[in-house]
Amino acid sequence: MGDNIDQTRLSIKNDLLATVCYTSLVYQRVNKKLATQFSELEIEKLVQAVINNADSIVLTGKNYYVDDYQRQISLTINAGNHRLITANQL
Numbered sequence: 001m002g003d004n005i006d007q008t009r010l011s012i013k014n015d016l017l018a019t020v021c022y023t024s025l026v027y028q029r030v031n032k033k034l035a036t037q038f039s040e041l042e043i044e045k046l047v048q049a050v051i052n053n054a055d056s057i058v059l060t061g062k063n064y065y066v067d068d069y070q071r072q073i074s075l076t077i078n079a080g081n082h083r084l085i086t087a088n089q090l
Helices: 002-019 024-034 040-052
Strands: 056-060 063-068 073-078 084-089
Touching: 002 040, 002 056, 002 063, 024 040, 024 084, 040 063, 040 073, 040 084
Parallel strands: none
Antiparallel strands: 056 063, 063 073, 073 084
16 A cells, blocks of 8 residues: 555656646745845746656645655645646745
């Protein structure tokens, strides 16, 4: 049973890595929430790194919550369209 859960988690992670998308406003929101001034490309690289190194990916309601404890960042991603909603410091 544990292997099945790991495979599902890996499948979700790979799916998010391949399909996460962004709106023009989310870049501003991420910079505001993380108190940074990253470019759009830097934010996209950060999001990819957080998803790739995620310690936790939880589906709650309509959203995935992706936590990277090393970077102390949590991402909220819409489960339906995989659009990044926001990022928060843990």
